[in-house]
Amino acid sequence: MVEHVIPKNLEEALKYLNAKPYKVIAGGTDLMVQHRAWSALSPNFKTPLLFCFNLNALKYIKVQNDEIAIGSMTDLETLLDHPLTPEILRKVISVMASPAIRKVSTLSGNIINASPAADSLLALYALDAKVVCRSLHTEREVLVSEMVLGPRKTQLKAHEIITEIRIPKTSFTHTTFVKVGGRLADAISKVAFVGCAQIVNNQVKDLRIVLNAVSATLIRQKAIESQWLNKAPNVLQSQMDTILEAYEAYIQPIDDQRSNKYYRKQTALNLIKQFINTL
Amino acid sequence: MTTIKFTFNGKAIELTTDPSRRFLDVLRNDLRHTGPKEGCGEGECGACAVLINGHIVNSCILPLANVHQQEVMTIEAFSKTKRYAIIEEAFIHEGSVQCGICIPGMIIATESLLNKNPDPTESEIRIGLSGNLCRCTGYNMIVKAVQRAKERGRGLW
Numbered sequence: 001m002v003e004h005v006i007p008k009n010l011e012e013a014l015k016y017l018n019a020k021p022y023k024v025i026a027g028g029t030d031l032m033v034q035h036r037a038w039s040a041l042s043p044n045f046k047t048p049l050l051f052c053f054n055l056n057a058l059k060y061i062k063v064q065n066d067e068i069a070i071g072s073m074t075d076l077e078t079l080l081d082h083p084l085t086p087e088i089l090r091k092v093i094s095v096m097a098s099p100a101i102r103k104v105s106t107l108s109g110n111i112i113n114a115s116p117a118a119d120s121l122l123a124l125y126a127l128d129a130k131v132v133c134r135s136l137h138t139e140r141e142v143l144v145s146e147m148v149l150g151p152r153k154t155q156l157k158a159h160e161i162i163t164e165i166r167i168p169k170t171s172f173t174h175t176t177f178v179k180v181g182g183r184l185a186d187a188i189s190k191v192a193f194v195g196c197a198q199i200v201n202n203q204v205k206d207l208r209i210v211l212n213a214v215s216a217t218l219i220r221q222k223a224i225e226s227q228w229l230n231k232a233p234n235v236l237q238s239q240m241d242t243i244l245e246a247y248e249a250y251i252q253p254i255d256d257q258r259s260n261k262y263y264r265k266q267t268a269l270n271l272i273k274q275f276i277n278t279l
Numbered sequence: 280m281t282t283i284k285f286t287f288n289g290k291a292i293e294l295t296t297d298p299s300r301r302f303l304d305v306l307r308n309d310l311r312h313t314g315p316k317e318g319c320g321e322g323e324c325g326a327c328a329v330l331i332n333g334h335i336v337n338s339c340i341l342p343l344a345n346v347h348q349q350e351v352m353t354i355e356a357f358s359k360t361k362r363y364a365i366i367e368e369a370f371i372h373e374g375s376v377q378c379g380i381c382i383p384g385m386i387i388a389t390e391s392l393l394n395k396n397p398d399p400t401e402s403e404i405r406i407g408l409s410g411n412l413c414r415c416t417g418y419n420m421i422v423k424a425v426q427r428a429k430e431r432g433r434g435l436w
Contacts, residue, residue: 004344028342028345033340039304043299049344054345097410104341
């Protein structure tokens with residue numbers, strides 16, 4: 001059996017982390033499956049565990065300096081019902097897993113699990129969300145899109161814990177979320193899409209496009225988005241092939257048990273096209 | 280070994296064991312409460328559902344540590360409540376039970392849904408039950424039972 005600690009508060013958790021590279025476990029909905037053993041046996045964790053889900057100081061949603069600040073142990077079901085949750089994040093959470101799983105899963109867990117098919121990351125990338133990583137002596141803020149380095153790989157350091165997710169307040173005239181999965185609930189995406197845009201006086205003032213499950217990390221290309229700002233939506237629609245070609249270079253899906261490369265690529269391109277046609 | 284304290288079906292209890300164990304194993308093997316079943320073992324089927332602070336949670340992917348200082352209710356204690364009596368009558372009336380293995384979880388899901396939203400639409404009922412699989416595929420009868428329970432149990436939730 002590995003060593004386990006249930007810290008009483010955040011300060012205690014930070015002290016433990018400073019002393020040893022504990023694995024922080026929040027709701028455990030990914031980790032308990034990844035480390036599953038035979039029924040009745042303890043899960044096969046190899047590293048010491050720090051159980052942080054019940055740290056009440058990390059359960060909150062509030063406005064703070066023009067941002068929405070979400071404590072890292074806030075569960076998804078609470079976010080789904082909270083008036084401060086950005087609309088596009090709410091749309092995504094509403095089809096993640098099931099009510100039972102949402103009650104014990106967290107945005108911070110979804111970020112650190114760093115799955116290429118993570119759904120909440122679609123909204124967090126689109127909203128330019130940041131995470132606050134704290135250790136006993138340091139605190140840093142990192143964009144979620146920079147936090148994730150690859151499948152199951154993030155730049156969180158051994159002695160750090162995510163304490164907060166910060167989402168800049170933004171308004172959009174158009175928000176779209178489409179998830180293509182095997183069924184409505186409890187499905188891992190074959191491919192999923194978030195599109196957000198702000199159209200003012202028939203000009204695209206803000207454009208954000210994010211795709212999951214079609215490359216090693218989620219795709220958001222700010223360089224492509226910025227090329228199409230301050231243009232009328234019908235200009236984008238008439239240049240559809242150019243836009244799709246630009247994205248095609250980044251769409252590099254794999255074949256797996258859920259879908260195949262061809263289907264994923266074509267669907268991803270169709271979703272971008274469909275969104276731009278609605279602007 | 281760590282001592283975990285929680286309220287279990289209305290009683291304060293303490294267990295000293297490995298806190299990373301699946302709560303489902305603790306329920307079935309240590310506490311001898313076999314109402315929660317093991318179906319998929321990975322959070323997809325809802326047969327292992329229990330109420331934590333009144334909300335449905337899958338006990339098969341819940342580490343014991345996470346119930347520390349929380350309130351747990353299983354189908355065994357819930358079956359002694361007035362709300363249960365309404366749900367039971369509705370499930371029987373609508374013929375919702377076939378093989379029965381999903382039913383403890385379905386009832387926990389019904390209670391969790393009505394606790395949060397006492398007057399759900401059909402679509403909200405389907406979302407509320409979306410984490411519970413019935414391999415006899417009697418979903419329509421189960422949805423009808425929830426509709427009947429919410430009508431006959433008005434004021435209880």
